Amino acid sequence: MEPAAQDCHQPIIQIKNVSFHYRDQQVIKDLNFTIKERDFVGMVGSNGAGKTTLLRMIVGLLPAVEGSIELFGQPIRKFQDWERIGYVPQKNSFNPLFPATVREVVMSGLYNRKKMFRRLTRLDHQKCEDALEVMRIQDIADKRIGALSGGQQQRVFLARALINRPDLLILDEPTIGIDAETQAGFFELITHMHAHHHMTFLMVTHDLDMVKDYLGESPVSQNGKIQFYVRHSHEIENCAEVDLQHSLV
Amino acid sequence: MLDILLSDFFQRALIGGVLIGLTAPLIGIFLVLRRLSMIGDTLSHVTIAGVALGFLIEVYPLAAGLVFAVLASFAIEKLRKAYKSYAELSIAIIMSGGVALASLFFTLGMGYNTDVMSYLFGSIYTLDTTDIYMVGGVTIIVIAVVVMFFKEFFLLSFEEDAASVSGLPVKMMNMIITVLTALVVSTAIKIVGALLVSALLTIPVAISLLLARSFRSSIVLSVIISEIAVIGGLMLAGVFNLAPGATIVLLLISLLIVTLVGKKGFTT
Ligand SMILES: Nc1ncnc2c1ncn2[C@@H]1O[C@H](COP(=O)(O)OP(=O)(O)OP(=O)(O)O)[C@@H](O)[C@H]1O
Ligand SMILES: [Mg+2]
Numbered sequence: 001m002e003p004a005a006q007d008c009h010q011p012i013i014q015i016k017n018v019s020f021h022y023r024d025q026q027v028i029k030d031l032n033f034t035i036k037e038r039d040f041v042g043m044v045g046s047n048g049a050g051k052t053t054l055l056r057m058i059v060g061l062l063p064a065v066e067g068s069i070e071l072f073g074q075p076i077r078k079f080q081d082w083e084r085i086g087y088v089p090q091k092n093s094f095n096p097l098f099p100a101t102v103r104e105v106v107m108s109g110l111y112n113r114k115k116m117f118r119r120l121t122r123l124d125h126q127k128c129e130d131a132l133e134v135m136r137i138q139d140i141a142d143k144r145i146g147a148l149s150g151g152q153q154q155r156v157f158l159a160r161a162l163i164n165r166p167d168l169l170i171l172d173e174p175t176i177g178i179d180a181e182t183q184a185g186f187f188e189l190i191t192h193m194h195a196h197h198h199m200t201f202l203m204v205t206h207d208l209d210m211v212k213d214y215l216g217e218s219p220v221s222q223n224g225k226i227q228f229y230v231r232h233s234h235e236i237e238n239c240a241e242v243d244l245q246h247s248l249v
Numbered sequence: 250m251l252d253i254l255l256s257d258f259f260q261r262a263l264i265g266g267v268l269i270g271l272t273a274p275l276i277g278i279f280l281v282l283r284r285l286s287m288i289g290d291t292l293s294h295v296t297i298a299g300v301a302l303g304f305l306i307e308v309y310p311l312a313a314g315l316v317f318a319v320l321a322s323f324a325i326e327k328l329r330k331a332y333k334s335y336a337e338l339s340i341a342i343i344m345s346g347g348v349a350l351a352s353l354f355f356t357l358g359m360g361y362n363t364d365v366m367s368y369l370f371g372s373i374y375t376l377d378t379t380d381i382y383m384v385g386g387v388t389i390i391v392i393a394v395v396v397m398f399f400k401e402f403f404l405l406s407f408e409e410d411a412a413s414v415s416g417l418p419v420k421m422m423n424m425i426i427t428v429l430t431a432l433v434v435s436t437a438i439k440i441v442g443a444l445l446v447s448a449l450l451t452i453p454v455a456i457s458l459l460l461a462r463s464f465r466s467s468i469v470l471s472v473i474i475s476e477i478a479v480i481g482g483l484m485l486a487g488v489f490n491l492a493p494g495a496t497i498v499l500l501l502i503s504l505l506i507v508t509l510v511g512k513k514g515f516t517t
Contacts, residue, residue, distance in 0.1 A: 080416065094407055099463060
């Protein structure tokens with residue numbers, strides 16, 4: 001399933017010949033994969049397939065043992081624009097006693113390198129309120145994060161990932177521990193964002209129904225036990241639309 | 250008997266105490282939340298080695314202690330890298346190293362006076378003007394750095410991975426927090442004593458964690474609690490001629506118990 005020859009979408013993530021192993025366990029072997037602007041990629045695979053490991057390499061938490069990863073056309077070592085990426089890890093490793101309110105956690109999505117030595121502005125506070133509203137968690141904004149249910153916490157971390165209005169959203173099993181109804185609502189929300197906002201998605205999920213519904217019946221490619229399902233950007237917009245968007249930015 | 254509270258030396262102890270009561274929880278909160286409470290203890294043991302050496306070679310002991318503590322804080326960070334995810338191991342290694350050196354210097358310099366006791370358990374009598382300048386300088390540095398990196402320290406303590414993905418210089422910030430801890434600990438030991446310094450770093454925070462909902466309020470609360478304990482403890486120590494380290498820490502533990510009971514925190 002090659003993308004159309006005249007595809008005008010820029011590559012967002014380029015993975016070239018990447019391999020990774022922990023001590024003696026090979027997890028990813030010679031992976032090549034490109035995700036373009038506005039693609040929606042679903043990663044599926046059994047437990048221990050290496051999905052989380054791959055995402056952690058993409059966000060720079062683990063160095064690739066071999067091969068190269070480029071983000072927005074830049075090698076990962078040189079990449080600086082981290083605010084363009086929203087990342088919701090699989091397990092949030094925070095301490096449940098941590099004294100932080102939902103609002104404080106969502107706000108922390110703004111604390112990146114470029115914001116060092118800068119004060120928070122009124123616009124920053126507005127961004128926070130917007131993110132709370134999108135995830136419909138305004139009413140729990142002043143609660144302590146540790147006192148929330150797993151599903152509520154997941155919404156908080158999503159709000160934190162969205163506060164910068166990232167171009168790329170990376171989600172590691174975002175609906176784990178969330179009831180079916182909320183899950184359906186969540187998928188509706190992200191597919192809506194995919195359709196109407198200029199965003200690229202990379203999501204790990206075990207929910208094959210959702211994947212097949214939105215991304216098609218069969219995987220576009222496979223590496224080891226990991227399968228990639230993709231809804232290509234050129235399927236949802238043509239180059240004239242892209243040019244228009246670029247001229248608006 | 251209450252005259253003692255008006256004496257010069259007590260006034261100095263009070264000024265020093267109030268400053269340390271401010272900086273200790275301000276740094277302590279970042280240690281407790283990153284589960285590194287033991288760092289305070291380790292650095293204080295190393296500081297004592299420096300103090301002992303200071304006596305031995307007749308250098309201003311607190312300065313020698315401070316240098317030792319800062320060096321140890323670098324060593325801890327180095328070891329933390331070598332033993333990733335075993336932070337407590339590097340802490341234990343440095344701690345025993347500090348105690349070993351301290352006892353070595355102590356036995357070499359047998360026969361120096363009771364001053365040593367005051368470094369172990371704290372004293373209201375031994376703070377001189379130089380010490381006050383030291384404490385004052387450290388207070389200014391700590392407040393300035395914490396204010397400057399408040400957002401970043403928050404994210405680092407909440408989720409180190411998230412800080413890393415945001416492009417923050419995580420290693421450097423860990424280092425800064427450890428060095429600040431060394432500064433606070435080494436200046437606090439003259440008042441609270443090396444054996445009890447870490448209590449002042451951690452217990453006010455432990456109490457505030459039971460009460461506060463937000464990060465901001467837990468910082469404010471822990472500073473208030475720490476000041477109550479320091480000022481109250483120093484007065485008790487002055488009036489009844491006790492070691493201030495003991496009175497301050499016992500006051501803190503009483504406050505903790507009251508809070509737990511008041512909150513019916515003994516959930517079963
Ligand atoms: N820190 C680590 N040290 C050593 N091995 C690890 C580490 N993290 C993961 N592994 C191993 O690497 C393999 C891939 O793990 P990974 O977490 O990437 O899988 P996953 O596809 O995300 O699985 P799941 O669906 O359970 O989330 C597993 O076999 C795991 O045991
Ligand atoms: Mg995983």
